[in-house]
Amino acid sequence: MSRAVVLVLAVASSAFVLNHVAKLLMATGMLKHVYNHAPGTCRFVPGAEQGSEDIAMTSSGLAFISSGAKKLSILPKSVEEDFMPHGISVYEDDHSGEVRLFVVNHAKGHQERVEIFRFDADSNSLYHIKSIAHPLLYSLNDILAIGHESFYASNDKYTTGLYTRMAETWFLLPWSNVVYYSGGEATIAADGLVYANGISLSPGGKLVYVADFTSGVVKIYHRRDDNTLLFSRDISIHSSVHKICVDPASGDLWVGAHPSAFHLAEHLKDASRPCGSQVLRIENPAGENVTVTEMYSDDGRWLWGSSIGCYHEKQLLIGTINHKLMHCTVDLPL
Amino acid sequence: MASKILVLLVPLAAFVFQSLFQPRVRFGDHNHVYNHVPGTCRLVEGVVHGAEDIVRTRDGLAFISTGMKPPPAFNPDPWYLQAVGKILLFDLKKPEDGVRELKIEPEEILSEGLGPHGLGLYENYAGEIRLFVVNHHKEGDRVDIFRYVRPEAKLQHVRSVRDPLLHSVNDVLATGTDAFFATNDHYCHAPWAMKLERFLGLAWSNVVYFNGTTASVAADGFSIANSIATPPSGDLVYVSDTLQQHVRVFRRLPDHSLELQRVIPLFTGVDNLNICPETGDLWVGAHPSVSDTFSHIRDRRHLAPSQVLRIQNAAGEYPEVTELYANDGRQLSGSTAAVVYNRRLLIGTVVDTLLYCDIMVPM
Numbered sequence: 159m160s161r162a163v164v165l166v167l168a169v170a171s172s173a174f175v176l177n178h179v180a181k182l183l184m185a186t187g188m189l190k191h192v193y194n195h196a197p198g199t200c201r202f203v204p205g206a207e208q209g210s211e212d213i214a215m216t217s218s219g220l221a222f223i224s225s226g227a228k229k230l231s232i233l234p235k236s237v238e239e240d241f242m243p244h245g246i247s248v249y250e251d252d253h254s255g256e257v258r259l260f261v262v263n264h265a266k267g268h269q270e271r272v273e274i275f276r277f278d279a280d281s282n283s284l285y286h287i288k289s290i291a292h293p294l295l296y297s298l299n300d301i302l303a304i305g306h307e308s309f310y311a312s313n314d315k316y317t318t319g320l321y322t323r324m325a326e327t328w329f330l331l332p333w334s335n336v337v338y339y340s341g342g343e344a345t346i347a348a349d350g351l352v353y354a355n356g357i358s359l360s361p362g363g364k365l366v367y368v369a370d371f372t373s374g375v376v377k378i379y380h381r382r383d384d385n386t387l388l389f390s391r392d393i394s395i396h397s398s399v400h401k402i403c404v405d406p407a408s409g410d411l412w413v414g415a416h417p418s419a420f421h422l423a424e425h426l427k428d429a430s431r432p433c434g435s436q437v438l439r440i441e442n443p444a445g446e447n448v449t450v451t452e453m454y455s456d457d458g459r460w461l462w463g464s465s466i467g468c469y470h471e472k473q474l475l476i477g478t479i480n481h482k483l484m485h486c487t488v489d490l491p492l
Numbered sequence: 493m494a495s496k497i498l499v500l501l502v503p504l505a506a507f508v509f510q511s512l513f514q515p516r517v518r519f520g521d522h523n524h525v526y527n528h529v530p531g532t533c534r535l536v537e538g539v540v541h542g543a544e545d546i547v548r549t550r551d552g553l554a555f556i557s558t559g560m561k562p563p564p565a566f567n568p569d570p571w572y573l574q575a576v577g578k579i580l581l582f583d584l585k586k587p588e589d590g591v592r593e594l595k596i597e598p599e600e601i602l603s604e605g606l607g608p609h610g611l612g613l614y615e616n617y618a619g620e621i622r623l624f625v626v627n628h629h630k631e632g633d634r635v636d637i638f639r640y641v642r643p644e645a646k647l648q649h650v651r652s653v654r655d656p657l658l659h660s661v662n663d664v665l666a667t668g669t670d671a672f673f674a675t676n677d678h679y680c681h682a683p684w685a686m687k688l689e690r691f692l693g694l695a696w697s698n699v700v701y702f703n704g705t706t707a708s709v710a711a712d713g714f715s716i717a718n719s720i721a722t723p724p725s726g727d728l729v730y731v732s733d734t735l736q737q738h739v740r741v742f743r744r745l746p747d748h749s750l751e752l753q754r755v756i757p758l759f760t761g762v763d764n765l766n767i768c769p770e771t772g773d774l775w776v777g778a779h780p781s782v783s784d785t786f787s788h789i790r791d792r793r794h795l796a797p798s799q800v801l802r803i804q805n806a807a808g809e810y811p812e813v814t815e816l817y818a819n820d821g822r823q824l825s826g827s828t829a830a831v832v833y834n835r836r837l838l839i840g841t842v843v844d845t846l847l848y849c850d851i852m853v854p855m
Contacts, residue, residue, distance in 0.1 A: 165501075172505050190523055191759035193801070193815035199854050396524035438526065452526030455815065489852045491532055 181330065185372055187397065187418035192434040192457040197474060198487035200460065210477030212300065212356075212401055213468045214248040214259070221468065221475060222246055222259055222277075223483065231283040237273065240265045245300030245356070245401070247309065259284060260303040262311070268318065270298045272339075274307060294337045294344040300401065302357040302366065304385070308340035310347060310366060312354035327353075327372065336368055338385050348379055348387040356401030356466070361409050365390070365444055369399035369413065376402065376413060378444060393448055397436055398422065401466035401477075408492075411440040414466035414477065417455070422479075425463055429480050432458030437467030437476055439492075454486065523759075525780045525797035525820045530837065531852030533823070535845050536582070537590055541575035543840030545663065545719075545829050547613040547623075550769050552584035552833040555623055555640075556591065556840060557608035562789045563628070565683030569792045572843050577606035579625065579647060584833035587848055595646035596638070605630060610663030610719065610764070612672055623647060624664045624672055633661045635674060635702070655707040657700045660686075663719040663764065665729070670704040673729065673748075675717040690716070690735065699731055701748040711742060711750040719829075721765040723772045728753070728807055730774060732762035734782065739765065739774070741807065756811050760799055761785065764829035764840075774803035777829040777840065780818070785826045789843060795821025800830040800839055817849065 183189060212224040222230075224243040232238045244262040251258070257277040265271050271291045275284035288307065299314040315323050316333035326333060335349035336357060348354075353371040359381075360367070366379045366387055374395050379387035397415040404411055414437055416422045421433035437454040454467065454476060462481040467474055469488065476484040541559045548554040559577040562568035580591040596602050607628030614622040621640040626633070634654045638647035651670070662677040678686045679696030689696065698712035699720065711717075715735035722729050722744075729742045729750055738757045742750035761779035768775060779785045780797040788796035800817040816830070817839060824847050829840040835855070839847040 168501055169505075172501065176505065193799075193818070194813065195528065195815045195853070197853065450527065452528045452818070455526070455528075489531075489854070490529065491852070 178330075182328070185330070185374065185398075186420040187416070188420045190417055192417045192436070193455055194457055194459050195452075195455050196486055197453050198489035200454075200484055200486035203475075203483040203485050206483035207481075209480045210483040211244065211465050211479050212246045213403065213466050213475060213477045214246045215403065215468050215470065216248055216250060216257060217406060222248060223477060224261065231281065232275070233283050233285050237286045241273075244298065245312070247301045247303040249303035249306070251306070258287070258303065258306070260301050260309055262298045262301050263289075264298070270295050272298070272301060272309065272311065290339065292339060292342075292344045294346065295339065297334075299354065300356045302359055304338075304359075305340065308338075308385075310357050310387075311337050311339065312351075312357050312368065313337060314353050314355060314371070330372065334370075336366075336387065338387075340385070345386075347385065348377075348389065351377065355399065356414075358402040358404045358411070360404060360444070361406050367402050367404070367411060367443065369402055371398050371400060372419075374399060376411065376440065376443070390444070393440060393443060393450070395438060395450070397438075400464070400479075403466055403468035405469050408441070409443070410469070411443050412453070412467045412469045412474075413438045413440060414464045416463065416465075417457075421458070422463055426480065433462050434458050435461040435464030435476065435478065437464060437474065439469070453488070453490075460484070523780055525799070525818055527819050527823070528815075528817070529849060530816050531850040533817075533847055533849040535824075536838075536848050539580070539591060539846040541572065542843040543580070543829070543838075543846040544609060544842055545611045545764050546582075546831045546838055546840045547611045547766065548584065548831045548833055549613065549615055549621060552836075553621075554582040554584055554831055554833075554838055555594075555611055555613065556580040556582060556838075556846065557611050557625065558846075559606075560609055560628075560842070561607060562843065563683070565686050566786065566789045568789050568843075571792050572789070575843075577608045578602070579606075579608060579611075579623070581645065582838060582846075582848075584831075584836045584838065587836055591846070592645065595644070597646055597648050601636065601649055609661065610675075612664035612666040614666035614669060620669075622650070622666060622669060624666045626661045626664050626674070627652075628661075633658050635661065635664050635672065637670065653702055655700075655702065657707040657709065658702075660697075662717070665720040665722060667722070667726070668704065670702075672702050673710060673720050674700050674702065675714075675720055675731065676700060677716045677718060677734075693735060695736075697733075699729075699750060703748065708748070710748055711740075711752070714740075718762065719764040721767045721774065723767055723807060724769055730765055730767075730806065732765050732776070734761045734763060734779070737762060739776070739803070739806070754809075756803060756806065756813075758801060758813065760801070763827070766829065766831050768832060771804075772807065773832075774806040775830045775832055776801040776803065777827045779826060779828075784821070785842065788821070788826050792843070796826040797821050798824040798827030798839070798841065800827060800837070802832075816851070816853075817847075823847070 242264040249258040297313040302310040334351040334354040338347040355371040356369040375392040378390040398419040417434040425433040435456040441449040559575040609626040612624035660678040665673040697714040697717040701710040761782035766775040778799045784796040787794040825844040826842040835851040837849040
């Protein structure tokens with residue numbers, strides 16, 4: 159009798175393990191083959207060779223790019239000395255015309271901060287206004303500016319230790335979340351994500367889109383009046399979704415993704431190793447007929463590690479974590 | 493005792509896991525298909541029973557085989573059995589005219605029941621055009637050779653080639669007025685044996701050469717030798733192997749046997765090949781998921797993904813592969829063939845429809 163029990167347990171647990179391994183294999187995209195195609199003529203943008211992980215666009219089509227190389231003047235200079243930027247977001251004040259840039263800063267000594275800057279177009283400089291830190295902002299990835307000093311931010315992992323974070327990944331633990339900060343207070347707006355990455359807002363401000371990198375989905379939330387988030391649905395992308403750029407004209411989502419997280423990991427360890435890129439367009443994300451179209455795909459032939467794609471008037475700008483910046487014309491009908 | 497169980501269980505589980513996953517990987521179940529087009533696309537009216545193969549002349553006249561009935565071995569949906577085999581014409585210089593059915597002489601060819609599959613085109617500089625048609629005739633597979641009579645838009649039957657070596661013919665490549673290469677996609681004849689042959693990945697499929705009088709085996713060892721093409725120079729022969737997911741590049745020897753040079757891996761269920769006579773590019777129709785295509789044949793409501801690839805520098809050491817079209821099945825199911833002429837693309841399917849696209853991306 160006990161032998162039978164042992165057998166059943168052994169079979170059940172191996173099935174469970176095999177199933178988890180299969181899920182991991184799918185999540186890493188190791189078995190995937192990536193094909194090449196572009197929507198038009200593409201070329202690298204000179205001067206952006208050390209990554210362009212996030213791109214934030216203003217309504218007039220001005221793009222801020224967060225990169226390993228710092229090109230815009232940051233004032234005061236002291237801020238630059240302790241500055242490792244990650245996600246960025248633009249806040250445009252309709253009345254005053256002021257343009258603010260919110261930047262996630264992985265400062266020295268594992269300090270997580272949000273830096274708020276004012277952009278001065280005449281001098282091409284960012285004037286530092288404020289640094290924001292809070293216990294609930296502990297593993298920041300991306301940021302979505304909502305007001306002068308209020309925002310949503312994604313914490314991509316729950317723990318901060320190297321091995322515990324690895325365990326969170328390998329066990330696909332859903333401990334990542336989205337936090338809302340305003341006036342010194344922060345609350346968890348959404349949780350249960352596996353790896354919350356990019357966050358973006360719909361043109362009307364009613365929907366918040368969050369990329370879950372490991373699950374390969376874009377999560378859609380309704381934004382309530384009190385700024386809490388109500389989960390609406392998932393859009394499956396079947397790729398490691400990184401950052402989302404919303405086209406203000408159409409409400410389309412343009413998503414930067416990594417077809418193979420496995421090859422991306424190799425590339426991040428060794429920047430000379432190629433990995434693929436992918437940009438997808440999601441039409442009608444909140445509606446009945448969601449349409450997902452692959453607008454750009456690359457097996458590592460040209461562009462490595464696309465994290466974001468932003469569309470503006472028949473042009474597509476594709477940023478990467480650690481590689482170059484690509485500009486493509488979009489010759490296809492949209 | 494527990495350790496003995498584990499010793500048995502682990503390899504057993506591994507074997508089961510491997511044999512469950514391996515054919516599925518080979519049949520393409522693991523790849524998600526993303527939709528994208530090269531420009532504006534529209535379905536061609538009047539084609540509802542497939543457009544399995546397409547070939548075109550140098551001046552853009554495309555011949556299309558339609559109405560192929562899937563064999564009983566595939567448990568086809570009854571809707572497909574209503575199909576009538578025909579040859580259609582689509583002039584890529586005048587895409588707005590759509591397709592027209594070609595007259596065939598003598599009429600018995602059609603009234604007996606034409607079972608058209610692959611097509612081959614012979615075109616010489618004197619202006620003679622011959623269409624080679626793989627015909628799954630009720631008395632057995634044969635290759636029918638027709639002369640295309642341009643002014644009357646009709647196909648005049650010249651001869652039918654039957655041979656014991658031509659038993660499961662898929663595609664044909666014309667090399668002369670009466671000579672051709674043909675692919676046999678399976679070795680076995682019985683439906684259950686063909687199924688087993690596929691599932692076990694037995695590499696018994698072959699390519700046959702017919703010199704006008706006799707047939708001989710030119711190459712073998714394919715899992716499913718599907719389609720065959722040659723660049724204008726004629727010294728190389730490309731053969732697609734659907735289950736091995738690649739194109740084999742052969743050098744053609746004086747005795748017409750084929751010597752393997754290299755392989756172009758495509759990671760998809762490669763179906764028909766077409767060569768662009770101007771550039772030497774290979775146009776490939778493919779099934780990202782062969783198992784979905786088989787399901788689509790069993791049940792027309794089951795969608796099957798489609799894909800068109802372009803291979804530049806196919807004869808060289810580093811071919812460049814670009815995906816020109818991909819669809820999860822909602823626009824087009826089970827793509828098999830593609831031809832391009834002057835930035836105009838035609839995509840055929842096993843049993844679905846025919847798609848026409850204007851190519852807007854740079855080529």
